[in-house]
Amino acid sequence: MKPTSLDKSKIRFLLLEGVHQSAVNALHQAGYTNIEYLKTSLPEDELVEKIRDVHFIGIRSRTQLTARVFDAASRLQAVGCFCIGTNQVDLTAALIKGVPVFNAPYSNTRSVAELVIGQIILLLRGIPEKNAQAHRGVWQKVATGSFETRGKKLGVVGYGNIGSQLSVLAESMGMKVYLYDIITKLPLGNAVQVGSLKELMQTCDIISLHVPETAQTANMIGAEQISWMKNGSILINASRGTVIDIDALAAALESGQLAGAAIDVFPVEPRSNDEEFISPLRQYDNCILTPHIGGSTMEAQENIGLEVAEKLTRYSDNGSTQTSVNFPEVALPSHPDMHRLLHIHENVPGVLSQINQVFSAAGINIRSQYLQTNDKIGYVVMDIDKEHSEIAMDKLTGVPGTIRCRVLW
Ligand SMILES: NC(=O)c1ccc[n+]([C@@H]2O[C@H](COP(=O)([O-])OP(=O)(O)OC[C@H]3O[C@@H](n4cnc5c(N)ncnc54)[C@H](O)[C@@H]3O)[C@@H](O)[C@H]2O)c1
Numbered sequence: 248m249k250p251t252s253l254d255k256s257k258i259r260f261l262l263l264e265g266v267h268q269s270a271v272n273a274l275h276q277a278g279y280t281n282i283e284y285l286k287t288s289l290p291e292d293e294l295v296e297k298i299r300d301v302h303f304i305g306i307r308s309r310t311q312l313t314a315r316v317f318d319a320a321s322r323l324q325a326v327g328c329f330c331i332g333t334n335q336v337d338l339t340a341a342l343i344k345g346v347p348v349f350n351a352p353y354s355n356t357r358s359v360a361e362l363v364i365g366q367i368i369l370l371l372r373g374i375p376e377k378n379a380q381a382h383r384g385v386w387q388k389v390a391t392g393s394f395e396t397r398g399k400k401l402g403v404v405g406y407g408n409i410g411s412q413l414s415v416l417a418e419s420m421g422m423k424v425y426l427y428d429i430i431t432k433l434p435l436g437n438a439v440q441v442g443s444l445k446e447l448m449q450t451c452d453i454i455s456l457h458v459p460e461t462a463q464t465a466n467m468i469g470a471e472q473i474s475w476m477k478n479g480s481i482l483i484n485a486s487r488g489t490v491i492d493i494d495a496l497a498a499a500l501e502s503g504q505l506a507g508a509a510i511d512v513f514p515v516e517p518r519s520n521d522e523e524f525i526s527p528l529r530q531y532d533n534c535i536l537t538p539h540i541g542g543s544t545m546e547a548q549e550n551i552g553l554e555v556a557e558k559l560t561r562y563s564d565n566g567s568t569q570t571s572v573n574f575p576e577v578a579l580p581s582h583p584d585m586h587r588l589l590h591i592h593e594n595v596p597g598v599l600s601q602i603n604q605v606f607s608a609a610g611i612n613i614r615s616q617y618l619q620t621n622d623k624i625g626y627v628v629m630d631i632d633k634e635h636s637e638i639a640m641d642k643l644t645g646v647p648g649t650i651r652c653r654v655l656w
């Protein structure tokens with residue numbers, strides 16, 4: 248029989264942005280050894296060249312996977328985002344090419360929440376300026392402008408996995424938590440959901456942003472929104488750099504309206520540690536600037552490496568798309584002694600019935616069949632007897648509307 252299930256040694260992984268070694272180890276353990284590992288992201292032109300021979304790509308938040316990259320990625324089976332955000336990937340372009348995208352939605356949430364707690368304490372005490380002054384030999388032993396967290400009002404914008412954990416940690420230190428979200432949320436502890444961003448920003452002493460990058464969150468916090476904030480309040484952003492208008496923030500720090508800020512993410516970030524970081528915020532000692540390290544702890548990175556590598560190998564070995572962020576989700580059992588056909592097609596009427604017709608005409612018995620669709624594509628998985636797999640693949644590739652299909656055993 249002609250072999251159609253690709254030998255694991257021929258399945259190429261490209262891992263970018265220095266994903267944790269745990270990912271490489273997990274891939275090795277699953278039998279995948281053909282791995283190219285780079286510490287940086289790649290610009291689009293280089294990516295377009297490199298991705299032609301790649302079956303799986305692993306990235307973090309920096310690598311932009313555009314429609315042009317997907318057009319060149321004729322062998323690509325799946326994308327692993329070794330992070331939470333997937334805004335750097337054109338999810339629709341991936342979908343229509345039949346490429347599922349996976350991420351690690353929880354693994355670094357605690358790390359971000361802890362960082363924000365640290366930033367709140369430091370900013371309420373004026374530590375960033377005092378630290379900078381002490382480094383220059385200036386001794387500023389004063390209590391003026393220094394506050395405890397106890398009793399302060401924290402406003403969380405985006406009460407998802409990170410915002411809600413932050414809320415619990417903040418309450419344990421005696422803070423009063425308010426939240427604003429586009430969805431009605433079940434608040435944890437005593438947190439209170441408010442009806443508008445304006446109400447939140449007018450009420451709270453500290454505002455922390457935890458929304459994803461979307462069309463709605465682009466420049467969500469500009470000069471007008473900052474003007475709603477109390478004098479002497481604090482703004483924290485560890486979500487995405489596009490959410491705050493940086494010039495408006497710089498103006499509020501310059502005028503003293505804000506007592507301080509902590510910014511981990513920026514509209515433009517250096518592509519590697521060798522590039523200079525440019526920002527108008529560099530001149531403000533009361534603005535904690537961190538190089539997008541909210542989720543960069545050893546614990547988080549190790550867990551993310553394992554989690555995303557496992558999602559990629561499960562899709563490669565078994566076809567399961569559970570937890571994909573862009574693809575119809577199919578959870579599949581193992582398929583001992585059978586061959587599994589994976590067929591991704593345009594979601595137009597009649598594809599499934601054509602598949603069933605060609606199989607029935609060829610006398611191929613479908614042992615199990617799983618189907619999930621979304622508005623653009625359908626994903627059908629069929630387990631069949633081994634001896635029929637070659638002819639079945641021939642028939643399947645001829646079904647109109649087929650985007651891609653492969654066989655697993
Ligand atoms: N700095 C870092 O290193 C780092 C690490 C992890 C995540 N992040 C960023 O943080 C973001 C949030 O992470 P998460 O795990 O909490 O995500 P999540 O999806 O669990 O929560 C996001 C919340 O924001 C809400 N939301 C969406 N649009 C909104 C809007 N316009 N107004 C108000 N609320 C809105 C959603 O309803 C949801 O409750 C991620 O998308 C990622 O971009 C950054």
Ligand SMILES: O=C(O)[C@H](O)COP(=O)(O)O
Nearest residue numbers: 307308309330331332542
């Ligand atoms: O989306 C995320 O999880 C964070 O922004 C972290 O991204 P990173 O892996 O590039 O640090």
